[in-house]
Amino acid sequence: MRTIARWEPFRGVTTLQDQINRLFNDVARTGEQSNLSAWAPAVDIYETEQELVVKADLPDVDPKDLDIRVENNLLTIRGERKFEKKVSEENYLRVERSFGSFARSFTLANTVNTDAIKAGYQNGVLTLSIPKREEAKPKQIEVTVNAPAVAAAASGK
Secondary structure, eight states: OOOOOOOOTTTTHHHHHHHHHHHHHHHHHHHHHHHOOOOOOEEEEEEEESEEEEEEOOTTGGGOOEEEEEEEEEEEEEEEEEOOOOOOOOOSSOOOOEEEEEEEEEETTTBBOGGGEEEEEEEEEEEEEEEEEGSSOOOOOOOOOOOOHHHHTTOOO
16 A cells, blocks of 8 residues: 655755755855964873973974963963965965964963973974973872880880
8 A cells, every 4th residue: 555645846956055054154154264263283181290391392483483482371382483484375286284474372380480481392392391380290198007006114224
């Protein structure tokens, strides 16, 4: 036996209209984001017992173009990646890497020694080593075991 299905001529149109609206909204949102977002290098931050380590991916950034500062426990890394002028812009088929100025800021805890920060740059990675203050480092406290007072009295001590 066949089931009779009701024919609704405009049922698919609303779905198609929704899909078209979603497509245009996605394209418009992507365009807005790419125009509004500034380039910011990826950063990893980890902690050891002795220090805080900040690693930033900065390929093709000349270390001379970096400005690293700490003011009021705010670490700021500024710099610029310049567009290569070796190749004419007309010869590029695709440009996906971001260029231009960037700035990243991180709040540091009071437990670090900002006067002893060391910076290194190797293979396009900036590494900042921020030592902890002595009072902030974990301390192992040894527990000494004393003989009980009763045992000491029995032995005549």
